[in-house]
Amino acid sequence: YSEHLCISGYGKSIALSHSYYTEIIEPRLDIWVMKEYGLEESWTKTTLCPAGPQRGVRYLPSCSRKSGDVVLEPIDGCWYDDKSYELACVDLVSKRFKSLGIHGYGHFYVESYVESLVLFDKTDAVSY
Secondary structure (H helix, E strand, C coil): CCCEEEEEEECCEEEEEEEEECCCCCEEEEEEEECCCCCHHHEEEEEECCCCCCCCCEEEEEEECCCCCEEEEEEECCCCCCCCEEEEEEECCCCEEEEEEEEECCCCCCCCCCCCCCCCCCCCCCCC
16 A cells, blocks of 8 residues: 655644555554744644544645644545545644535645735835
């Protein structure tokens, strides 16, 4: 069975995730978060098993929300059935999943969005 490793960042935090199957073929997701970049002692680990709201489906984190929740996208499962799969988010402290109301049948493309403002008429403007 394949494994997936992902690195993501939000603000001054970075995260590493590891998605894999256990010996009994149960999807598991480990997420390590460095709350303050550069501080080794700020790493925390959360293990999600099941890895998402739907049993038997493996999830990967896509991005972090301002609330601190992590958006999860399904990456595989039993695609041969006509079951709908959903995007969800998880609170890493309580480990509670919440549906985002976006459903699909096997394939998702998720991209994070960062708003930015550029002032073209100012030479010393700061962009966010």
